[in-house]
Amino acid sequence: MYVAVKGGEAAIRNAHRLLADRRRGDRSVPALRLDQIVEQLGLGVDRVMSEGSLYDRELAALAIVQARGDLIEAIFLVRAYRTTLPRFGYTRPIDTAAMLAERRVSATYKDLPGGQVLGPTFDYTHRLLDPELATGAEVAQPDRREDADAEPMPRVSDILGHEGLIEADGPLPAGHVTGDITREPMEFPMDRDTRLQALSRGDEGFLLALAYSTQRGYARSHPFVGEVRIGEVELELDVPELDFPVTLGRIRVTECQMVNQFKGSAKAPPQFTRGYGLVFGQSERKAMAMSLCDRALRASELGEDITAAAQDEEFVISHSDNVQATGFVEHLKLPHYVDFQAELDLVRRMRAEHEAKSADETHREAAE
Amino acid sequence: MRRGQEREPNAARKAAMAAFAQASRDQLRELIQAAGLSTEAKPLRGPETGLVTVRGRIGGGGASFNTGEATVTRATVQLPSGQVGHAYALGRDKEKVRLAAILDATWCAEETRATVEDKIVAPLQRLQAEADARRRAEAAATKVDFFTMVRGED
Incomplete structure (x- = not known):
């Protein structure tokens, strides 16, 4: 009933x-x-x-x-x-080499075109709480270097690419249709483009922990930050009413190019392989974690043994979405009265059977 | 077609539309008023807000992938002369995009194009270039100048 x-x-x-x-x-x-x-x-x-x-x-x-x-x-x-808004279309892919960069650092090359631009970073701060902020003290205007000519900032991967010791930007087979997890249900194995979409909206804490696990030896990938850049990129959209792509404006993104030493496998010669991170807004931690996870998840593509959680595509992608995760974890607090009554009844019966059985055994032992 | 290499006058119209899209509602309103342009127009579509899916490229230059969505507002209007104009811009500001569509239509009409170019597009592009230059100079001040320590061994 x-x-x-x-x-x-x-x-x-x-x-x-x-x-x-x-x-x-x-x-x-x-x-x-x-x-x-x-x-x-x-x-x-x-x-x-x-x-x-x-x-x-x-x-x-x-x-x-x-x-x-x-x-x-x-x-x-x-x-x-x-989910309440209609979709107008897909933008043209953003060009991060043309970014109006506010920050750009490389851990692999000291003197690279465009230089090391620190930008508004927490790095090198002493992590001491600032009591002046609590009193609402005025903040000085930033310094400017007006003489700086706008030197272009090519992507570090393009610089390294010349020797052929680093793999190319990730191509996918001709005719590949870009996957979209907001349109089609997820399926495994997953192509790298679809995986990157899931990682880009994945939970920062989850990706950070997995990325950390790869550094500690669970799917070690010998990473270097080839480059991190933060800044504004232009969005363009092709629309039927105009015969040129219309400029929508600019968004701020963070991009990380992780470069990983790779000793080679049956599928690929020794070289530097890469992991890629691209996220909305300013978030170096997330973009770096994403690029480490992207690289770890390429294990089967590169012929590596899958030995760690960070390399397990189904595990990582299925648990990276914090809206799904919180929904399933938090639903446990909603009424489960009927489920619990059924289980309570079951446990009572099992307990009764267990007690009857042990009483039976004690009885037999005493008789013997 | 590569970015910025579209044929004239498409390149000019594209640049004008980009300037409108990146302006604020107040900037458009003030410049329209100062230029004495009419904002009388019939809405043909919208203004309406929706999403675009932002695409990136794997490794920066490889195959494309979907990064996430962004809000975009679009509008199509018709001036009393019959001239039609379109506008698209990031965000949800419908009035701004309506004004941008009116400006596009006004730009498309040969007789008012010069006014829009001189009184709206040029000042907006100047303001946007100044803002970019300021941001560039602020970032440039945080650029590392490496120097080598002389170790005095010879």
């Missing part, structure tokens, strides 16, 4: 009202404006855009406020919003 139980409407209504109150907090403290979040919590906004897989700063800021700063909840809100 299945009995449906209703109830809790008033409790839910009041819980949401309480949530709204707690979200607002002390009314004597001014409410946050979205532009304050966009401007001053920009990297949190970037994370929500990257894992929410939607580039829109104001929406990400709104999601952060609505989620009380819970970024995974904010990512969930953004993902839900995305």
